[in-house]
Structures are given as C-alpha cells and as structure tokens.
Amino acid sequence: MKSKRLVVLLDDNKRFGNFRYVLSLLIASWEQQGWRILFCDDFGMLPEAELALLHVNRTVIPESIVDNCLARYQIVINHGALDISKRVVSRQLLLPDSQDGGPVIVKTDANCGGRRERYEHEVFGPLLKIKDRLLPWTMAARLAGGCYPIYRNVAEVPEDVWKNPALVVERLCCERVGELFALRQWVFFGNEEMHRISYSPEALLKSHNIIRSEMLSEVPPFLRQRREELGFDYGKFDYVMFEGEAILLDANRTPTYGMNIGPEVRDIAGRLAWGISFFHAQASN
Known part of the structure; x- marks a missing residue:
C-alpha cells in the first residue's frame, strides 16, 4: 500500500532538530499511523505529498512562500497564520496617551523576544547582536533573556520605548x-x-x-x-x-x-496527532 506523505516546510532543515518542537512528538505518532514524513526548506524544490505543514519559525512569513506552497499542494496546514506579531495578536496594546491606569509590560513586537529574525544572518547577525548589547535596552531591537520590563502605569514607561518600533507596551493582565x-x-x-x-x-x-x-x-x-x-x-x-x-x-x-517530558506529554501529543485525519479528509474530497 502506498504511504501517505506529509511534507514539513521549514525555514532551516538543519536547525529543526536543535529545538524541542511539539511537532517532533507528533511526527513520531504520524509515522506509527503510516505517514511518510518529508522535510523541505527549499521552497523552489517542493516534493510531492498529500499534505503540507508550514512550520516556519518566523514572526512574519512572506506571502510569496505561501503562494508557492498553495500552488503545489491542495492542503497547506497553517497557510493562513502568516503574522503572529504582537501588533496583530494582542488587543491589550497601549499608546503614550492611553488612559489605562494599571500596570503595563514592555514586550518585543516580534515573537520570542525578537531574537529569531534579528540574528539569523550568519554575517550581519553577530554584528547586530553586539550592537544591541551596546545600546540601552529601550533602543535595542530585542529584550535579553526573556526579561519583560514592568511599570506601574503608562506614564512611567521610558520615552525611548515609544519611539522604538521593535517594542510594544501592553496592559499587564495577570x-x-x-x-x-x-x-x-x-x-x-x-x-x-x-x-x-x-x-x-x-x-x-x-x-x-x-x-x-x-x-x-x-x-x-x-x-x-x-x-x-x-x-x-x-x-x-x-x-x-x-x-x-x-x-x-x-x-x-x-x-x-x-x-522534562513524561508519559503525560507524550500521551497528549499522541492525541493531538490524530488531528491529521481532519486535513487528510479535506485533501481526499
């Protein structure tokens, strides 16, 4: 019987194994279900497959990449989630003149503290990292160590934060x-x-x-x-x-x-993995 094929579309095939992605746990279950998993980070050389999963670890995925994938595959999982920046996702963002009187938190607009896209270039990435270390954090394009500054109210936020397009100010909701x-x-x-x-x-x-x-x-x-x-x-x-x-x-x-990954996490991943049937049914129609 011919294997069902799922191609995982990556931004960097070599880096995929360096992260503890939930996807790696799902893949183990899919292979037990009889799926053949292919990996591709060359969007100009897309392999044949019944399903495609867009797993690009970037805040914003270029529309050109998605258009290329949609032209090749009937179903591209997550093709609609192109932008996960805070300015798109959050409904708690504040401006300098906001009247909210409670505590606020400063975050990067980009996902994961702004590190991924900022430093990925092998030549310019290290130079930008040095630059960000030398600049005051209010003027840098990332927040080091996942530290998000918290202030009692909007008025206490440093002026440079509002001028920095890489940063956003959000109402602190705990x-x-x-x-x-x-x-x-x-x-x-x-x-x-x-x-x-x-x-x-x-x-x-x-x-x-x-x-x-x-x-x-x-x-x-x-x-x-x-x-x-x-x-x-x-x-x-x-x-x-x-x-x-x-x-x-x-x-x-x-x-x-x-x-720390235990039986409970693997069990949850195993149940999530059955969601592939939802997409396979769509591709079969």
Missing part, C-alpha cells in the same frame, strides 16, 4: 488563583486539542517556574474566534482570565515543550 499566578494554554491540531492551566508563584510563568498543572474542559469562545481570525490550523495560545474575560497573551504556530 490571573491569580489564591496566592499563585495562573496561565492557561490551548494547544490544537485540526479538530484535536489540549487545554490546561498551570500555576506558579511568579507572575511571568515559564516552564521552569511552574509548580503544577491541571487539565481544563471548555475553551472560551473568544479564543476559538481569534483562532479563526488569525488563520491557525495548528498552534498554541497562551491566555489568562482577567476581569471576567479571556485575554490572549501569545499565539505560537511552532510551539515547543519543556525540559
């Missing part, structure tokens, strides 16, 4: 459960999904400071609406419940997993 902070995550692939809440004593939750997690049931309708608006077929949404509303903090189409 969810509290007792004495702990909470972060909710919705991971989805096609019609399969995982929904959980994690707790930490620290306001900015990261994999290293989470003390426990629990599974959740219903996903807020607002998030499903935003998923459709942002064009996501596969990805992870980080959000909080704040003042009775679901607040989307981050939308990621190339999610990763933490250092």
Whole structure:
C-alpha cells in the first residue's frame, strides 16, 4: 500500500532538530499511523505529498512562500497564520496617551523576544547582536533573556520605548488563583486539542517556574474566534482570565515543550496527532 506523505516546510532543515518542537512528538505518532514524513526548506524544490505543514519559525512569513506552497499542494496546514506579531495578536496594546491606569509590560513586537529574525544572518547577525548589547535596552531591537520590563502605569514607561518600533507596551493582565499566578494554554491540531492551566508563584510563568498543572474542559469562545481570525490550523495560545474575560497573551504556530517530558506529554501529543485525519479528509474530497 502506498504511504501517505506529509511534507514539513521549514525555514532551516538543519536547525529543526536543535529545538524541542511539539511537532517532533507528533511526527513520531504520524509515522506509527503510516505517514511518510518529508522535510523541505527549499521552497523552489517542493516534493510531492498529500499534505503540507508550514512550520516556519518566523514572526512574519512572506506571502510569496505561501503562494508557492498553495500552488503545489491542495492542503497547506497553517497557510493562513502568516503574522503572529504582537501588533496583530494582542488587543491589550497601549499608546503614550492611553488612559489605562494599571500596570503595563514592555514586550518585543516580534515573537520570542525578537531574537529569531534579528540574528539569523550568519554575517550581519553577530554584528547586530553586539550592537544591541551596546545600546540601552529601550533602543535595542530585542529584550535579553526573556526579561519583560514592568511599570506601574503608562506614564512611567521610558520615552525611548515609544519611539522604538521593535517594542510594544501592553496592559499587564495577570490571573491569580489564591496566592499563585495562573496561565492557561490551548494547544490544537485540526479538530484535536489540549487545554490546561498551570500555576506558579511568579507572575511571568515559564516552564521552569511552574509548580503544577491541571487539565481544563471548555475553551472560551473568544479564543476559538481569534483562532479563526488569525488563520491557525495548528498552534498554541497562551491566555489568562482577567476581569471576567479571556485575554490572549501569545499565539505560537511552532510551539515547543519543556525540559522534562513524561508519559503525560507524550500521551497528549499522541492525541493531538490524530488531528491529521481532519486535513487528510479535506485533501481526499
């Protein structure tokens, strides 16, 4: 029987194995389901396949790349999620004259602290890194070490931040459960999904400071609406419940997993992987 083929479209084939991508866990399940997985980072030499998955780790994917893929494949997973910059994803952005009186946080407009696109060029990348280290953080194009400055209000934000197009200022929305902070995550692939809440004593939750997690049931309708608006077929949404509303903090189409991977994570990935049937059915029609 002829193998079903899925081509994973990458920005850099050699770098793919250097990250703990959730996709690598899905691939293991797909291969058990009888899929043959192909990898391609040359968008001018696209192989034959029943399905294609766009897994380009960039904040903005050029439309020319997507157009080329859509001309080659009937189904290109995540072809609609071209821009995941904060200015597109967030509805909590503020301006210098905003009247919001609460605490605010400074982030990069680009995903992952602005590092990926900023330093990827093998010649100019190291020079830009040196430049950013020498500049005051308010004038640089990235925030080092994932540190996001927090201020009591808009008036305290340094003037240079507002002049820096690489930075954005966002209303700080934290969810509290007792004495702990909470972060909710919705991971989805096609019609399969995982929904959980994690707790930490620290306001900015990261994999290293989470003390426990629990599974959740219903996903807020607002998030499903935003998923459709942002064009996501596969990805992870980080959000909080704040003042009775679901607040989307981050939308990621190339999610990763933490250092400690156990049976629960592999089980979740195995269930998510069955979402490929949703796309395969579309390609078969």
